[in-house]
Amino acid sequence: MHKDLPIDILSAVEKPARYTGMEFGSIVKPEEETDVSFCLAFPDTYEIGMSYLGFKILYAALNGVRGVQAERVFAPWVDMESQMRERGIPLSSLETSRVLGDFDLIGFTLLYEMSYSNILNMLDMGKVPLWARDRQIDDAFVCAGGPCVFNSEPLADFLDFCMLGDGEHIILEVTEAYRAWKKEGKPGGREEFLHRIARIQGVYVPSFYMVRYHENGTVAEVRPRYEEVPPVVYKRVEKDINDLDYPTHPIVPYGDTVHDRIMLELFRGCSRGCRFCNAGMIYRPVRERRPEVAMQLARELVPATGYNEISMFSLSTADYSCLEPLVRDLLQEFREDKVSVSLPSLRIDSFSVKLAQEVQAVRKSGLTFAPEAGSQRMRDVINKGVTEQNLLDAVSAAFESGWSQVKLYFMIGLPTETDEDVLAIAHLAQAVQWQYKKITGHYGARVTVSVSNFVPKPYTPFQWVGQNTKEEFDRKHMLLKNAFASMKNIHFQYHDSRTSLMEGVLARGDRRLSKAIYRAWEKGARFDGWTEYFSFDTWKEAIQEAGLTMDFYNSRARDENERFPWEHTSCGVSRAFLYREYEKAREAILTHDCRRSTCTGCGVCQKLGVRIIDWKGKEK
Amino acid sequence: MKLRLQITKESGIRFISHLEYLKTLEKAIRRARIPVAYSQGFNPHMKFSLASALSVGVTSRCEFLEIYLREKRPLAGLVEDLRHNLPMGIHIIRADLADDKAPKLMAAAAGASYHVIIPCGADPASAIAAYEAAESAPYTKHHGKAKGKEKNKVIDAKAYIPAVSYTWNGETLELDFDIRITPTGSMKASEFLELLSGSFGLPLALTRADIARTDLYGEDANGHKRPLISEEEAIKD
Secondary structure (H helix, E strand, O other): OOOOOOHHHHHHOOOHHHHOOOOEOOOOOOHHHOOEEEEEEEOOOHHHHOOOHHHHHHHHHHHOOOOEEEEEEEOOOHHHHHHHHHHOOOOEOOOOOOEHHHOOEEEEEOOOHHHHHHHHHHHHHOOOOOOHHHOOOOOOEEEEEOHHHHHOHHHOOOOOEEEOEOOOOHHHHHHHHHHHHHHOOOOOHHHHHHHHHOOOOOEEOHHHEEEEEOOOOOEEEEEEOOOOOOOOEEOEOOOOHHHOOOOOOOOEOOOOOOOOOEEEEOEEOOOOOOOOOOHHHHOOOOEEOOHHHHHHHHHHHHHHHOOOEEEEEOOOHHHOOOHHHHHHHHHHHOOOOOOEEEOOOOOOOHHHHHHHHHHOOOOOOOEEEEEEOOOHHHHHHOOOOOOHHHHHHHHHHHHHOOOOEEEEEEEEOOOOOOHHHHHHHHHHHHHHHHHHHHHHOOOOOEEEEEEEEOOOOOOOHHHHOOOOOHHHHHHHHHHHHHHHHOOOOEEEEEOOHHHHHHHHHHHOOOOOHHHHHHHHHHOOOOOOOOHHHOOHHHHHHHHHHOOOOHHHHOOOOOOOOOEOOOOOEEOOOOHHHHHHHHHHHHOOOOOOOOOOOOOOOOOHHHHHOOOOEOOOOOOO | OEEEEEEEEOHHHOOOOHHHHHHHHHHHHHHOOOOEOEOOOOOOOEOEEEOOOOOOOOEEEEEEEEEEEOOOOOHHHHHHHHHOOOOOOOOEEEEEEEOOOOOOHHHHOOEEEEEEEEEEOOOOHHHHHHHHHOOOOEEEEEEEEEOOEEEEEEEEHHHHOOOEEEEEOOOEEEEEEEEEOEOOEOOOHHHHHHHHHHHHOOOEOHHHOEEEEEEEEEEOOOOOEEEOOOOOOOEEO
């Protein structure tokens, strides 16, 4: 409970329950039994953070250890921030109102580049020195994990260390190392602790590496400062997720969160190999949970949480080998309890639609599909592996089952894209609409087309490409706006290009950007992922003042041999594989999914000593 | 059978909304495996209700929860199961079992008692005396806008709150009053404070009001207060 937030502040801000905690399942341990305090910090709102599975996993893992107290903090919304700053109230945890700076360790989730300014803001509000080099012996250690940690370089100067990959074990090893070091009286200063944990696989200490640049600004060399520090830190990967503890007693928030339901994780990793997708590379290989383990978890989660909805969770849930039988078993098992099952994403085929129909007792808003690109050539370039016919079959199945609303997700600005490819988005949407007429005999399908702007990400085959410029994005938006203007019942929405361009800078940035992030924060940047608070001009100035340019990071195409700022923190996918994929992309050649077929040579399994775990054909 | 409970909404969770409080109870009922009845139909929902909505920010030790059961169970076990599944900030004070046909507590509620602690810069004696002496005390309820026009309604506060008792220590004012609940409406404690401040010149720090609902009661034939859950058969905390 927040002891320091008075009634008048709480009644003046939006959604005050974000700040008051005390939810069912939150854990408070007595101060005298706490050896190590670990603050799990999420650089966005409560509703988003409480919907993030990784956060639940780490909260349960840490609190499962005697003497370790894990607590939570989220980014206060702008209204709360101004109230707190006005009265000098520091940012503190939900569980015990411990000020951020009084924790032993603070771990940030790097879910999205546009939340970086919030990290600085939270540290500042929590009385933690922003720059890692300014922290003293009794200051908290600031670390990070999550998807963006595979290029944490833009934050290098603020972070003491990072944890790469699956978090379950690594976070406990780091915490135990901290407990030992603290018990010994913190010998050798902060440096000594960092040296100790740098030996743990998956731990990356940015200050232990020095970066040299070429005159043209590209990286010449990244070298460890010490002999025992590995030149490349590989991610931690859990071989078999069936052996891992799962948070079966998660916190149940009072208010609505983004995912206010049970999240049942079916597998990690995805090997479909979409060439734009960062998640598809960094979480490899595919490791499925056994259906009977998933079932058992559901049996524990339902009575422990009181939720009446189970969401089947993974990067591409429809690919789970035993999805159909598992869904059937779950519906059967919980019929009495009126528990429903939901699928967060649909694959583009009629199988997925039929399954969606089975689980949705009540018609919800509509179905969503992600063809990602309009033309077949473009879909082949990105290795989406979906044809127009696949999509028409899927929507036909949907329309036949009574749905009349379809939402389609696309990207523009993909490599080799022509205007024809862009306009193909409008044609495809129209084809979907026409399909409704063919099936039902009526017009009036509501098709929503949502277009986002492609951002090249590290550890993808497109890490070499230049992002579209603002002019290119804006022109393509106009092309589509004009095309859709004459189409009835198609609702066209698109993302602001400026946010995507800034995301493009941070995604493939280097550690010189730390200065720019600091300047942007000083100038008031926060909640940059929220359009209403994002200021492109602020960031442009900040980058300029740091002596850098945006184009260098986002729109510049990289040479085949350019050394990237992130290659010393690796997810295990080889550079040679990624480049091969890039070359195939340019020729629109597909690569198959290795999940139930031959190895495609990404290198993860060999490098990290793991293998694909898939239960297809091995059902009980 | 209906399981009827008097429960709390304590200070730490005073800012969760009425809807959030309801959803929280729904989950607790499910966790506790209470054999709750569901409505018929395509989208069955859990049959339970609260007697009277509480404003956000107000604490209470008199939220009345009615849960319709699909099968009979001993009271003690139900209360115990639910007790273990409530979050911090909600406790059970009293409970009983009633027949399905027993009148809904919502309909039986005739009034609520409030205790307010609020900073007040001047001696409130004359203002409160003026309120009590007033024939009527009109207050304009703001219902927002409808069709572009302000949709307001003027009510007489005296019809709902005839009397107020108080203590004042030079800085902080403590008020105790009952608000009548009628079929045509009621008044909020915060609205009453606004009225005292706006129409009777009481210098109240309205944003810092600490408001507690201390009782929700019925009325017997003589107009006397009657507890919604009678003490005789109930399990008490």
